[in-house]
Amino acid sequence: MTMGPRLLVVEDDRDVRETLVRILGDAGYEVHGAADGHEAMAELRRSGARLPALLLLDLRMPRMDGRQLYEELARDRALSKIPIIVLSADGRPDAQAQLSGAVAVIAKPVRLEKLLSLVESVVGAGTVPPPPPR
Amino acid sequence: MTGGAPPSTGELEDQGRDPASGTAASPSALRAACALLFADEALSAVRHDALNRLTAIGAIGYELRRLSPQEDQAAELHRQRLGDLNRQIGLMTETVSRRLTVLRQGPGVTTTLAPAVGGAVAACARPEAVGVGPVMDAVVRGSTLDLSLLLLLLLDNAVEALGPGGEASGPGLASVSLRCALAPGGKVQIEVSDAGPGLAAEAQDRAFERFFTTKPGHAGLGLAVGRTLAARFGGQLSLDSGRAGGGSSPGARAVLSLPTAGEPEGPGEEEGA
Numbered sequence: 162m163t164m165g166p167r168l169l170v171v172e173d174d175r176d177v178r179e180t181l182v183r184i185l186g187d188a189g190y191e192v193h194g195a196a197d198g199h200e201a202m203a204e205l206r207r208s209g210a211r212l213p214a215l216l217l218l219d220l221r222m223p224r225m226d227g228r229q230l231y232e233e234l235a236r237d238r239a240l241s242k243i244p245i246i247v248l249s250a251d252g253r254p255d256a257q258a259q260l261s262g263a264v265a266v267i268a269k270p271v272r273l274e275k276l277l278s279l280v281e282s283v284v285g286a287g288t289v290p291p292p293p294p295r
Numbered sequence: 296m297t298g299g300a301p302p303s304t305g306e307l308e309d310q311g312r313d314p315a316s317g318t319a320a321s322p323s324a325l326r327a328a329c330a331l332l333f334a335d336e337a338l339s340a341v342r343h344d345a346l347n348r349l350t351a352i353g354a355i356g357y358e359l360r361r362l363s364p365q366e367d368q369a370a371e372l373h374r375q376r377l378g379d380l381n382r383q384i385g386l387m388t389e390t391v392s393r394r395l396t397v398l399r400q401g402p403g404v405t406t407t408l409a410p411a412v413g414g415a416v417a418a419c420a421r422p423e424a425v426g427v428g429p430v431m432d433a434v435v436r437g438s439t440l441d442l443s444l445l446l447l448l449l450l451d452n453a454v455e456a457l458g459p460g461g462e463a464s465g466p467g468l469a470s471v472s473l474r475c476a477l478a479p480g481g482k483v484q485i486e487v488s489d490a491g492p493g494l495a496a497e498a499q500d501r502a503f504e505r506f507f508t509t510k511p512g513h514a515g516l517g518l519a520v521g522r523t524l525a526a527r528f529g530g531q532l533s534l535d536s537g538r539a540g541g542g543s544s545p546g547a548r549a550v551l552s553l554p555t556a557g558e559p560e561g562p563g564e565e566e567g568a
Contacts, residue, residue: 250343
C-alpha cells in the first residue's frame with residue numbers, strides 16, 4: 162500500500178509518542194517517532210531518508226528540548242522548511258510564544274480529531290480516510 | 296496581591312524591594328522568591344506529566360470510538376461510557392491547567408543588568424568568593440527579580456562546586472567568576488564559571504532534567520528553573536562541563552545568552568490585576 166505523507170513525532174513521553182504514531186499511521190500517514198531533539202536530528206539527517214512533510218514537536222524534553230531543536234532546524238536550509246505543529250503541555254505564554262514560526266500550537270491534552278484535521282490541512286490526507294464523526 | 300490568585304513575579308518584586316537600593320530585592324526576599332520558584336517548577340512538572348497522561352487517555356477514547364460495536368444496545372452503552380471518559384478528562388484538565396499554578400507571569404518589563412547582578416551576588420552563599428567583571432549598561436526584557444533569581448541559582452551552583460570549604464580546586468585559581476559581554480545578534484552573554492571539578496559527561500547531558508541531581512538531598516530543579524527563567528527573557532541557558540566532561544577550562548561554566556531590549560521600563564508596573 163502506498164503510504165501517505167511522512168510525519169515525524171518528537172515527544173519524550175513514550176505513551177503519547179506511541180499513541181500518536183499509531184493513530185496517525187492508522188490514518189494513512191508514514192509516521193516515525195523520536196524521543197528528543199537529538200534523536201529527531203539523527204532521524205532527519207539519516208542518509209537516504211526523505212524529509213518529513215510535517216513535524217509534531219513537544220516542547221519540554223530532556224537533552225535537546227523543543228525550542229533547541231527548533232533553532233537547530235532553523236540553521237539548516239532544507240530542514241527549516243519543514244512545517245511544525247507544537248504540542249504544548251505548558252500553558253505559560255512564554256512557552257508558546259517561543260516558537261512563533263510554528264504552523265500551530267496545540268495545547269495538551271491533544272484532541273485527536275482536531276490534530277488529524279490540522280495535519281490534513283497542512284500536508285493533505287493520509288491514504289486511509291478517517292471514520293465519519295459520531 | 297490579588298486575593299485568591301497566585302502572585303505574579305512583579306508583585307513579588309514589589310514586596311521584596313530593598314529600601315536601601317530601591318531597585319533590587321533584598322537577599323531574604325530573593326531566597327523566599329527562589330523557594331516559590333522551585334515550588335512552581337515542581338508543580339509545572341506535575342502539570343506537564345498529567346497533561347501527557349490525559350492526552351494518552353483521550354487518544355484511547357478516540358480509538359474506542361472508532362471500534363464501537365454495531366448492536367444498538369451495546370453501542371449506546373459504549374457511547375455513554377465514552378462520554379463519561381471525556382467528561383473525566385475535561386474535569387482533570389480543568390484541575391491541572393488552572394489550579395496547579397504557584398506563580399503567574401506578570402506583564403512585560405525590562406531591566407538593566409547591574410541591580411540583578413548585585414542582588415544575586417549579595418544573596419549567594421559565599422559573596423566573598425565571587426569575582427564580578429565589568430557589567431555593561433545593557434537592557435534585557437524581563438524583571439530584575441527574575442534575572443536576580445537566575446543568576447543566584449547559577450552562583451549557588453558554582454559555589455557548591457568548589458567543595459566543602461568553598462575553596463578553589465587548584466592553587467592560584469579564582470573561585471567563582473561572573474562575566475558579562477555583548478554578543479553578536481543584539482545579545483548579552485553572562486557567564487558564571489567556577490574552579491571546581493566540573494561535571495561528568497553523563498551529568499552534563501542530564502543537567503537540565505527536572506529532578507536529576509548528583510548532590511544528595513537536592514531536589515534537582517535548579518537548572519530546570521534556570522532554563523525556565525532564561526526562556527522568560529527569550530534567552531538560553533547552556534552548560535559547559537569543564538575538564539571532567541572534556542572541556543578546556545577546569546570547572547563548569549554556565550552561559551546565559553539574552554537578547555537585549557530598548558530603554559528600561561518602570562519595574563513592577565502592571566496593567567491590571
